[in-house]
Structures are given as C-alpha cells and as structure tokens.
C-alpha cells in the first residue's frame with residue numbers, strides 16, 4: 001500500500017492520552033471505529049489543525065502539515081482538507097449554488113469550477129441548486145455539505161459521523177451516494193462512525209480505537225474476520241466477502257455471486273452481471289458441520305478449514321474462523337457443538353450460510 005497519510009499523535013484528553021501512530025492508504029475510505037469517547041473526533045480535529053497541545057506529525061501526500069518536533073504547524077486554512085460534520089452547517093440565507101460557490105472560492109486550485117460540476121453530478125444535487133438551504137431534507141443537506149467540501153479540491157476528506165443525525169430511512173438513502181463517491185474518487189477519506197453497518201459497507205481500511213489507543217488496524221476484511229480482538233461484537237459480528245454478480249435466475253428471482261472459493265445464491269436485487277459486490281455474512285448466520293450437509297434448505301455451503309477458535313461474549317458460545325480459499329468466514333456455535341463435532345484448528349469443516357446481506 002502506498003501511504004498517503006501519516007497521523008502520529010500524543011494528545012492529552014480528560015481520561016487518557018490519545019496515542020496513535022497511523023500510516024494510512026493513499027486512496028479509499030479509512031474508517032475510524034470505536035465507542036463514544038474513544039478518541040475518533042479528536043483524531044480528525046488534530047488532522048485539521050484544530051487541537052492545540054498535541055505532539056503530532058501529520059503528513060498528507062508527502063506534504064508535512066504538522067511536525068511539532070520540527071516546529072512545523074500549518075494553520076487549518078492552509079491544509080487542503082474538506083470537513084463534513086454530523087449536522088451540515090450550510091448558510092441558511094444562501095441557496096445550494098451559493099453554498100457550493102462559497103466552498104469553491106476557498107481554493108485557488110485550477111479546475112475548481114469543473115470539479116464543482118463533477119461533484120454536483122456525482123452527488124445528484126443538480127436539481128437542488130436553486131433551493132434555499134433551509135428547504136432541504138437532512139439527507140440532501142448532507143449531500144450538499146459533502147459537495148461543498150469537495151469543491152475546495154481537498155487532498156483529504158474528513159467525515160465525522162455524517163449520517164448520525166439522520167433517521168434510518170434517510171441513512172439508507174444516502175449510503176448509495178457515499179458508495180458512489182467511494183467508487184469514483186481517488187481521494188483518501190477519514191470517516192468516523194460507530195455503526196457496524198457503515199463500517200462494513202464503506203470501509204477499505206479500518207482503525208479500531210479504544211480509550212485513545214489503536215486496538216486493531218488493517219484492511220476491512222481482515223479486521224472484521226479477526227476473532228481474538230473483535231472490532232464488532234454481538235449480533236453484528238461477521239465477515240465480509242468480495243464477489244461479483246455471475247448469474248441471475250429469473251425463474252427463482254435469485255442472483256449468483258461468485259467469490260474465490262465458490263458462489264452464494266441470494267435474492268436478486270437487479271444488479272447487472274459483472275457488478276462487483278460486497279456481502280456481509282454475520283457469524284450468527286453461519287453454522288458448521290463435519291461432513292457435507294445434504295437434504296437441507298440452506299443452499300449456500302462450502303468445504304473450508306477451521307483456522308482458529310476464540311471465546312465469544314457468552315461462555316456457552318465460541319467464534320470459529322474458517323478459511324474458504326482466501327476468504328475468511330466467522331461462525332458462532334455453542335461450545336457443546338464444537339466438542340461434539342470435534343472441531344479444532346486445522347480441521348476440515350463444512351460451512352453453511354443461512355443468510356447473506358448484499359451491501360453494494
């Protein structure tokens with residue numbers, strides 16, 4: 001991975017010292033994930049130059065924004081960043097075009113006008129340009145806020161829980177726009193959330209924070225399939241599978257998604273053949289068998305190998321990580337089932353997947 005971003009920080013907080021040393025990818029979305037109060041927003045604010053008193057080194061695309069040891073500190077307005085907050089702070093007296101122009105005027109970079117046109121298109125807000133900011137829905141406001149941030153031609157986009165102020169339905173409306181942004185922009189983004197759903201849908205890379213420390217970091221699939229120090233616990237624990245739509249059955253209204261070790265059949269959502277997709281396979285929907293399951297209604301099953309076993313949140317249960325080719329899946333089963341099946345690290349196992357969510 002080409003590092004685009006170095007974020008090294010030691011920042012005293014009320015109850016701990018936020019102490020991180022991150023090297024993050026040059027493109028895609030890095031999700032900062034963790035409980036409330038773990039230090040996520042403080043990291044974004046530090047990257048933006050809004051926190052005093054840190055011992056920090058912040059480097060973006062080879063440009064040193066801050067190096068306290070060397071006495072370097074670029075003020076916020078000289079850092080080429082876009083910042084999107086939970087609540088879009090648009091100017092109520094201006095229409096959408098006026099708000100976007102305000103963002104564009106913040107930069108002297110050539111091509112800003114053209115970029116503005118592109119982001120209006122990308123975020124689907126062309127029909128809103130004449131509308132006053134006060135007449136937008138919550139989801140529309142956030143799309144405008146993101147477009148305004150992008151209009152400044154940033155080298156880095158910071159998003160602090162951009163969906164948290166929206167209700168569940170609006171969140172589902174705006175997620176596809178974020179996915180589109182993700183697919184079409186090379187720009188690195190730091191995205192703060194504590195939603196496992198947003199993490200699974202949007203992240204390429206994840207940093208899990210706990211009490212100001214990095215608990216885990218790495219590519220999203222690896223972090224979600226790590227069972228020793230799981231980033232997501234309980235009902236939302238599970239792995240991600242990357243695949244491609246390979247067949248659609250009109251007769252059964254099902255689509256086949258091929259991944260490196262086989263295929264899943266799932267509800268056909270209308271995606272075209274060849275579309276790359278992410279599947280979220282929750283641990284509670286994965287069961288294990290020591291021989292090929294036959295005569296079952298669960299049609300998605302694969303021959304895999306047990307990689308590791310770890311304690312789950314309740315003593316009656318364990319999480320089992322299996323490798324199916326290069327893809328890792330995680331299943332939750334009882335300790336009793338584990339003993340009766342005689343499964344241990346290295347055992348062959350049949351994995352049955354009861355339900356899969358198609359994320360994009």
Ligand SMILES: Nc1ncnc2c1ncn2[C@@H]1O[C@H](COP(=O)(O)OP(=O)(O)OP(=O)(O)O)[C@@H](O)[C@H]1O
Nearest residue numbers: 012013014015034035036037038039040041042043
């Ligand atoms: N200016 C400050 N000085 C000292 N401590 C602070 C300051 N601002 C925040 N804190 C504390 O630092 C900790 C981390 O806060 P931060 O807002 O970074 O966490 P977070 O993970 O973003 O939380 P949330 O998800 O609730 O937004 C919290 O305990 C918070 O109370």
